[in-house]
Amino acid sequence: MVSLMLLSHSRKIAEGVKELAEEVSGGAPVIAVGGTKAGTLGSDFDAIFEQLEAATAKGEVIILADMGSSLLTAETAIDALDDDRKANVHLSPAALVEGSVMAAVSLAGGLGVAEILEQLEEFRLSK
């Protein structure tokens, strides 16, 4: 199974993009993590790591993140995974909203991880 994981500084953004991606795709598996433990804007390493562990137990994961600490925290969480799980995680540099919708639609349409990652290049941002 392939999961899509969306990370944002804001819980509302993460959940809003999840809602959009799920609705447009008709139910691709989407995980959203946003904000800090305190509910403020930022990143929560523990929440990201926990979700990543659960998702990699089921298969591959494509991560899309908004910027700055979301990306750095995602990379740190990937580093903290067991070595055999790391290769199952793909951090995409695509724009969060557009990339997430495209990836969710492609995922629901049965495309493979490599194809989705290639499609996401279209929305690549320098973050």
Place this chain on the structure above:
Amino acid sequence: MSYSKEQVRGLLLKLADMIDENKQMLTDLDAAIGDGDHGHNMARGFDAARVKLAQGPAEQDAEAMLKATAMALISNVGGAAGPLYGTLFLKGAATVKGKEELGLPDLADFLKAGIEGVQLRGKAILGEKTMLDVLIPVQAAIAADAEAGEPAVQSLEKAAALARACAEKTKEIVATKGRASYLGERSIGHIDPGAMSSCLMIEKLAGLVKGG
């Protein structure tokens, strides 16, 4: 300088106090060119580190304490400084593994590995208005002094002055990394908050070593 593991615990707790005392100043620097949370984020991370250090077993070695600090920063800072400083302490911690006493060469090794980790994580190099603009020159100076057998107190005193000069110099740099990069030229004239927090840590370390 020869530091036992108990002294390392004391150093880390005093670094935490120092960050707490300076959190408003660091946040104000960040408000000018970033998102205005660096000091408070760092203080939250070091507060968590303080709790972890207090909970850890008394026989905990330096590596375990530095690792605990790293994980507390990664888990609790909430901003980009969490993964960056967390990585610095995590990669640095590995270099003190099994060591009972720490001296100037160990500090040079700690910083070298830590900086490599930060560079890998942040994809930044010297001269991009980041914490590396303080850490890289300071590490080089300390490593050279350690090689020459210079006493730690003198070496760190010079390192503290160098750290301050390097932090001040980030004013002249146009930011290309992090949130400050959105400001482009307008980031000139402002000290990078990460460079300043690194500078404060080196200064505090120098002060503590000098004070015995």
